[in-house]
Amino acid sequence: MPGILIATLLATVSAKAPMEYASGDLLFSDCGGSRQFVTGYVSSWLDKWNRDEFLARRAFADAAGDPQAMVSITRLGHSVGWNICLPPGTTPIIIGEMLCHFLQENPGVRSAEGDDLVMTVVSRSYGCR
Structure with missing residues (x-):
């Protein structure tokens, strides 16, 4: 029984193709269909953006009093999308x-x-005033 379990696990792991970054072409190919891939991609992007923004803001607060560290963290925060x-x-x-x-x-x-592309669309439409 353990041999079957190990063989099944190895077959599952080896069958998965390496994940690549989604290009605009791939995203656009789903725009004419169900848009499930686009919606899932955007949802994942939003989750990561929320986490990155939280970490950048926390690092900025922790760097208070160190001007050089604050400048570095501000650059990070800007790239994350504060x-x-x-x-x-x-x-x-x-x-x-x-x-x-x-x-x-x-x-x-x-x-x-x-x-x-998602960052461009979101920052154009939802940039803070």
Whole structure:
């Protein structure tokens, strides 16, 4: 019995293809269909953005009193997207629709990484005042 379990586990692990970053082309290919992939991608992006922003803000608070550290953390926070203010009720479906529209209107950017494209769409629409 343990041999079957190990063989099943090894077959499952070896069958998985290595994950690559989603490009705009891949995201756009789902825009004409169910948009489940786009919505899932945006949802994951939002989860990571929330976590990164939290860590950057905490590091900034911990760096108080050290000007050089504060400058470094501020640069990190800016790259993470501190300047994004999502209003209540914003969903991955809404952002996914915005992303699909952006990709439709800007075919020249579809070779970019999905992460950069979502950040561009979100920061343009939900930049803090």
